[in-house]
Amino acid sequence: MANPSVTTRIVLASRPSGKPITANFRLEQETLRDLVEGEILLQILYLSLDPYMRGRMDDAKSYAAPVAIGGVMEGGTVARVVSSRNPAFKPGDIVLSHSGWQSHTISDGNGLRKLDPDAAPISTALGILGMPGFTAYAGLRNIGRPKAGETLVVAAASGAVGSAVGQIGKIFGARAVGIAGGPDKCRYLYEELGFDAAIDHRASDFQTQLASACPNGIDVYFENVGGHVWNAVFPLLNDFARIPICGLIAHYNDDAGASRDPDQLPAVMRTILRKSLTLRGFIQREFADQRPDFYREAEQWIAEGRLRYKEDIVDGIENAPEAFIGLLEGRNFGKLVVRIAP
Amino acid sequence: MANPSVTTRIVLASRPSGKPITANFRLEQETLRDLVEGEILLQILYLSLDPYMRGRMDDAKSYAAPVAIGGVMEGGTVARVVSSRNPAFKPGDIVLSHSGWQSHTISDGNGLRKLDPDAAPISTALGILGMPGFTAYAGLRNIGRPKAGETLVVAAASGAVGSAVGQIGKIFGARAVGIAGGPDKCRYLYEELGFDAAIDHRASDFQTQLASACPNGIDVYFENVGGHVWNAVFPLLNDFARIPICGLIAHYNDDAGASRDPDQLPAVMRTILRKSLTLRGFIQREFADQRPDFYREAEQWIAEGRLRYKEDIVDGIENAPEAFIGLLEGRNFGKLVVRIAP
Numbered sequence: 001m002a003n004p005s006v007t008t009r010i011v012l013a014s015r016p017s018g019k020p021i022t023a024n025f026r027l028e029q030e031t032l033r034d035l036v037e038g039e040i041l042l043q044i045l046y047l048s049l050d051p052y053m054r055g056r057m058d059d060a061k062s063y064a065a066p067v068a069i070g071g072v073m074e075g076g077t078v079a080r081v082v083s084s085r086n087p088a089f090k091p092g093d094i095v096l097s098h099s100g101w102q103s104h105t106i107s108d109g110n111g112l113r114k115l116d117p118d119a120a121p122i123s124t125a126l127g128i129l130g131m132p133g134f135t136a137y138a139g140l141r142n143i144g145r146p147k148a149g150e151t152l153v154v155a156a157a158s159g160a161v162g163s164a165v166g167q168i169g170k171i172f173g174a175r176a177v178g179i180a181g182g183p184d185k186c187r188y189l190y191e192e193l194g195f196d197a198a199i200d201h202r203a204s205d206f207q208t209q210l211a212s213a214c215p216n217g218i219d220v221y222f223e224n225v226g227g228h229v230w231n232a233v234f235p236l237l238n239d240f241a242r243i244p245i246c247g248l249i250a251h252y253n254d255d256a257g258a259s260r261d262p263d264q265l266p267a268v269m270r271t272i273l274r275k276s277l278t279l280r281g282f283i284q285r286e287f288a289d290q291r292p293d294f295y296r297e298a299e300q301w302i303a304e305g306r307l308r309y310k311e312d313i314v315d316g317i318e319n320a321p322e323a324f325i326g327l328l329e330g331r332n333f334g335k336l337v338v339r340i341a342p
Numbered sequence: 343m344a345n346p347s348v349t350t351r352i353v354l355a356s357r358p359s360g361k362p363i364t365a366n367f368r369l370e371q372e373t374l375r376d377l378v379e380g381e382i383l384l385q386i387l388y389l390s391l392d393p394y395m396r397g398r399m400d401d402a403k404s405y406a407a408p409v410a411i412g413g414v415m416e417g418g419t420v421a422r423v424v425s426s427r428n429p430a431f432k433p434g435d436i437v438l439s440h441s442g443w444q445s446h447t448i449s450d451g452n453g454l455r456k457l458d459p460d461a462a463p464i465s466t467a468l469g470i471l472g473m474p475g476f477t478a479y480a481g482l483r484n485i486g487r488p489k490a491g492e493t494l495v496v497a498a499a500s501g502a503v504g505s506a507v508g509q510i511g512k513i514f515g516a517r518a519v520g521i522a523g524g525p526d527k528c529r530y531l532y533e534e535l536g537f538d539a540a541i542d543h544r545a546s547d548f549q550t551q552l553a554s555a556c557p558n559g560i561d562v563y564f565e566n567v568g569g570h571v572w573n574a575v576f577p578l579l580n581d582f583a584r585i586p587i588c589g590l591i592a593h594y595n596d597d598a599g600a601s602r603d604p605d606q607l608p609a610v611m612r613t614i615l616r617k618s619l620t621l622r623g624f625i626q627r628e629f630a631d632q633r634p635d636f637y638r639e640a641e642q643w644i645a646e647g648r649l650r651y652k653e654d655i656v657d658g659i660e661n662a663p664e665a666f667i668g669l670l671e672g673r674n675f676g677k678l679v680v681r682i683a684p
Contacts, residue, residue, distance in 0.1 A: 262605060
């Protein structure tokens with residue numbers, strides 16, 4: 001076990017222009033001070049890597065402040081209490097925290113949630129039973145609202161959010177069509193997760209395949225990608241379709257300048273009007289009061305085998321930057337998690 | 343009084359490419375057949391001209407079928423019953439109908455609503471107490487949902503829908519900022535309708551003026567215009583802003599080809615995500631079950647002087663095409679109505 005008085009961490013060395021590169025990150029070590037009354041020392045076991053982190057690397061106005069140059073990259077984590085001067089925590093407790101890309105940190109206990117290692121593998125608190133799973137649940141329950149028999153389409157469907165969207169959509173009664181990159185991911189969606197259809201967006205006839213898989217059009221499109229997937233989905237949307245927007249991974253690396261493609265906005269706006277569409281951006285924490293419902297229902301669905309998940313685990317904090325860059329290119333297969341300590 | 347056995351009507355002679363021209367319309371006369379049992383003969387008194395009619399002139403998929411070449415232009419009307427073989431109607435009754443651009447027509451009585459000429463001027467059934475007024479009410483009540491103290495912006499604010507949006511928004515507790523074309527319309531909004539601010543979108547410093555009028559940003563943007571007004575509003579939208587979209591008059595004459603402007607869509611989608619925006623296209627009839635509430639409340643607000651309206655009345659059905667072309671260019675001032683018979 002690493003010396004708990006030293007934290008190894010990844011800081012933002014410079015802001016990316018376009019795609020992040022490893023030089024945008026820097027590995028550092030720092031000696032931690034002693035705990036004062038009320039504090040605990042955490043050892044990070046698992047770090048979640050998620051597409052939203054790309055946004056934090058830019059110095060743009062957003063719902064969250066950017067990571068400062070030289071600051072620790074932010075992120076959700078599962079950690080073990082090493083030592084405690086806070087009566088609410090004892091050594092050995094496992095907690096969900098938002099400690100970022102580092103091996104150890106000091107916390108005052110605020111915002112931590114204790115996990116029960118016997119209830120579910122603790123890494124799932126970063127995935128299917130964590131922010132990505134709840135994003136799927138909240139977006140469907142509040143915005144997508146699929147009705148029985150409706151067609152739900154989700155992109156990045158083998159990812160942490162997308163795989164939950166399709167499966168929860170089916171539990172809500174919808175027909176689920178997943179879009180993913182490559183035949184392995186599509187096979188996984190169809191054969192292992194029970195999606196009604198899975199389409200490879202890299203196929204040359206992607207748009208035709210998608211139309212064939214949605215003979216009654218699309219009622220809910222859970223948007224977490226954008227780009228050419230949006231272009232294929234858009235003409236298939238039905239009147240009154242709902243489009244929860246929780247991510248736009250295809251655009252996270254866009255530079256700030258205007259695109260050179262012709263302006264699609266007027267045509268999209270006219271279609272929103274003509275088809276009475278709903279587009280709604282959201283972040284899961286807006287619906288935080290529904291988390292207890294989610295934990296109860298999702299644990300039940302997992303126990304019943306109706307909600308499955310896949311993790312893509314990378315070992316070692318030093319490998320986090322490369323893994324994150326791969327995530328933005330779709331190289332992961334399942335929820336991407338960095339195991340920092342055993 | 344015209345011979346009630348002959349109808350004078352305006353048909354669609356050809357589909358416009360871009361802006362409609364008078365040659366797209368043709369005046370015709372036709373002799374009507376005799377009534378059969380259950381029918382009534384209507385004389386149209388007032389014809390409503392509304393921007394949505396531009397969409398009906400195109401052969402494009404929409405929520406409503408296009409007007410056929412040679413078909414009567416569609417539209418809401420107020421009519422008088424001339425003769426009746428239907429026990430539900432007697433000569434002299436005044437009804438709201440959807441009889442289109444013509445002087446007389448035969449109806450089986452379905453879909454007609456009797457009007458009480460003593461309750462309100464009958465032409466208001468086409469405006470403040472009709473489809474435009476209800477569009478404002480339904481869009482605010484169901485989608486815009488302004489909270490007390492929030493800032494509501496509406497464009498084409500001196501028009502039939504916009505003037506109701508601002509006033510009803512104020513009744514709901516919002517601060518109302520209107521956008522209109524020219525100083526006369528702006529003065530009318532501010533001095534006569536009680537808008538909190540009115541901005542001329544033709545002013546060279548329009549965007550700066552709009553920003554000054556919305557020091558706390560924009561919480562509800564009632565979209566019925568698009569184009570450069572959208573561009574000025576968009577950067578001012580607050581987190582969780584709601585955008586009911588009931589019209590896009592700036593784009594109705596767009597040709598079908600792609601714009602040559604750079605693509606704004608990715609930036610708009612990213613902002614929808616980052617600010618948790620809601621964009622929602624709608625047509626008022628989706629909320630038809632709220633019409634009784636609307637009639638009751640709006641009549642009360644009119645009686646109390648809290649909801650005012652202005653009509654722009656053009657005489658003679660032969661002048662309808664020119665008036666409609668002017669409407670699309672913002673040349674009307676108030677709800678545009680054609681008086682077909684005294």
